[in-house]
Amino acid sequence: MDLTNIVERGRFDLHLHTTASDGIYSPRELVKKASQAGLITIAITDHDTLDGVEEAINAGREFGIDVISSVEITTKYKGKTVDILGYGIKMDAELRNVLTRMVEERKTRAIRIIEKFTDLGMGITFEDVKKYSKGNVIARPHIARAIVEKGYLSNLQEVFDHYLADGKPCDVEKLILSPNKGIDLIQNAKGKAVLAHPKLIMDDKLVQELVKLPFDGIEVWHRKHNTEDVKKYRQIAMENGLIMTGGSDFHKDEDNLGQFGFEL
Structure with missing residues (x-):
């Protein structure tokens, strides 16, 4: 290559x-x-x-x-x-061990983010999020899509700008x-x-x-x-x-x- x-x-x-x-x-x-x-x-x-x-x-x-x-x-x-x-x-x-840890940590992180949204009155479940993930990785866009589908916000960018971007109310640190x-x-x-x-x-x-x-x-x-x-x-x-x-x-x-x- x-x-x-x-x-x-x-x-x-x-x-x-x-x-x-x-x-x-x-x-x-x-x-x-x-x-x-x-x-x-x-x-x-x-x-x-x-x-x-x-x-x-x-x-x-x-x-x-x-x-x-x-x-x-x-x-x-x-x-x-x-x-x-x-x-x-x-x-x-x-590399395999680190990536496996990172994928598992993403699931734990997703649950914490979902809890934060729920505390703010935007209730979603892990199952709502998981249907947008076709693989093992759960990422923030999957959560954002669930929020939009429920009608809490109008588009993915709005979810990130106000809630999911670094430092926003529903942000949770990943494995660093x-x-x-x-x-x-x-x-x-x-x-x-x-x-x-x-x-x-x-x-x-x-x-x-x-x-x-x-x-x-x-x-x-x-x-x-x-x-x-x-x-x-x-x-x-x-x-x-x-x-x-x-x-x-x-x-x-x-x-x-x-x-x-x-x-x-």
Whole structure:
């Protein structure tokens, strides 16, 4: 796997989520959509799990598209959420154990979040949430969908903006890994560790600190990065000898599969 070569060839999307975490399409369905969109290389980067990768790789053979075994791991640095993309993962015992713990912790966290919503008069059950999860991972978007379905709020963004985002009334901390730990897990599993969507960290000084850690790359192109952001992160990548990657961070159709402002 040569990420630089993949980017130079184009027609890729290296940040995709399936029903194995919080996406709306199964791995096979998403690979089919990627093929229909004319992509030739994709990465399935579900949150804290590789459960969808095997199905996606098999579908890649069916639809003639290269699928990279990948994961997105959540870490914390100075109080900020720092997501790390791991590409070309070869699952080992340590990574498997940590991801298993993280998935189990997500279930415990979901129950605590549900309790917080109930205390605020927005009663939902774990069963209401679980029906939106097609895999083992329970994530905040599943909870948000249950809240919207019950009619308490009008859309997912409203749920996050007012209740589920970091520091909001129904926020509950996840199992916390440091960026160094996340990088080690990925690199020990023969993968490349890439700093995801740096703009979403919302702290340029912190990003400059983070890229001094032993990352292999940085996500330069992302659907929430504008032209100036791309210019800035390209410069950071070049100054720090980092691989440049990009992806739509696709969860649902509105995220525009394969469209994330990529331009060499």
